[in-house]
Amino acid sequence: MEGIRLKKWVWTIIAVVVIAVAGGYAYANHRMTQQTYTAAMTAAKNAVQDKNYSVAEAAFQEALRHKSNDATAQRYLTQTQDFASAESAMGDSDFDSAKSDYTKVKTTADGYSILTQRATKALKQLKTIQLKEDMYQQIYDQAMTEYNGQSYTQSNATLDRIFKDSDAKQSYYTDIYNQAVDLRSANNKAIKGGGDGTPADDSSSSTSATTTSSSSDTTTSDSSTSSTVAGLTDSESAAAKNYKGSNEYTVPKSRTQLNGKTITAAQITAARKTLKAAGIQPGSFSDQDIRDGLIAAQKAGTSFKTYAEKNYK
Known part of the structure; x- marks a missing residue:
């Protein structure tokens, strides 16, 4: 126990x-x-x-x-x-x-x-940054509208409001600043081409050098959708006649001009850059599509960017 x-x-x-x-x-x-x-x-x-x-x-x-x-x-x-x-x-x-x-x-x-x-x-x-970015965008849109209206000197003057602001070179505004630089280059090129801000007419030399021995060489294919353009060879005229889409050879002259002046290649290039910056694939549009958009934007009294964002997306 x-x-x-x-x-x-x-x-x-x-x-x-x-x-x-x-x-x-x-x-x-x-x-x-x-x-x-x-x-x-x-x-x-x-x-x-x-x-x-x-x-x-x-x-x-x-x-x-x-x-x-x-x-x-x-x-x-x-x-x-x-x-x-x-x-x-x-x-x-x-x-x-x-x-x-x-x-x-x-x-x-x-x-x-x-x-x-x-x-x-x-x-x-x-x-503060967003307010400033919006201000730069509005300035750029105004300058682009002036560019589309072939007021190149005025467009540059408008862009100077961006370039003279030291804040514009900050990394926050890189995209809009680079767009402004590109637009200024396009303005300067147009001014140089026309001297007084009017773009040179690239087609004038070829037109004057072309003989007009027969009006049948440039017969219009359909008066409702196309117009006669001097300076085309027989093969070019045939191609224009058979073309089913739209370009400067198959549309009325009014669809190739702004304010009575021919829309330049520089303007089309600038417009494509605007589309790209807005997130729109520029390759989806022909040059004539771009011309139509520039004309429509001007008639609507708005910038091409604003018009594209509303109608192209």
């Missing part, structure tokens, strides 16, 4: 020791986990302070590996990822995406205060 009591006592001691050891290990493990988590969170916050968001993201993820359900680490991680995404969108001048991501950071409940403050400041800056 005494032996049985002794055995029970021994087993009780053993159980107490095991529990104590296990408890001590659990405590030590918990303490180590907490220390590792705290170190990771501290490293992440320091990285945010230094604006090193990729390092911050990795550190917040490390913290979550030690506390997978920690709401604070997850919230700060999401904020950091959204802020980094917004910064990247700003670099690409994708202002709509940037605004969306900055807003997510700003409106995060109980978010990391530094990120919240930076997002708030960035949204104010973004508003």
Whole structure:
């Protein structure tokens, strides 16, 4: 009987020791986990302070590996990822995406205060940038309308409002600035061609050099859809007659001119660049389609860009 009591006592001691050891290990493990988590969170916050968001993201993820359900680490991680995404969108001048991501950071409940403050400041800056971009776009559209009306000198004067603004060279406005540069080049080329801003008539020399021995060489194919154009060879006249689409040889003269002046190749090239900038594939349109669009835009009293966005998409 005494032996049985002794055995029970021994087993009780053993159980107490095991529990104590296990408890001590659990405590030590918990303490180590907490220390590792705290170190990771501290490293992440320091990285945010230094604006090193990729390092911050990795550190917040490390913290979550030690506390997978920690709401604070997850919230700060999401904020950091959204802020980094917004910064990247700003670099690409994708202002709509940037605004969306900055807003997510700003409106995060109980978010990391530094990120919240930076997002708030960035949204104010973004508003200013967008207002300025809209202003540059309006200036460019006005200059393009003047170009389409063959007022090349005036178009350049309008574009100067962009070029004289030092902010226009900032990376945010690269696309619209480059479009303005291209349009100025087209204006200068047209001015050089005509001297006074009127484009040179490239067809005049070929027309004057062509003999008019027989009017039958340039007979119109269909008075309702085409017109006689001097200077065509027999084969060119036949090709124009058989052509089923639209070009300058198969449409009335009125569909090849703006303000009584022939639409130039430079104008067509500039219009195609405008389509591309607006996200419209310029290769889908023939030169005559472009001419028709330029004429329609002028009649509507709007820029070619605005007309194309409304009618070509």
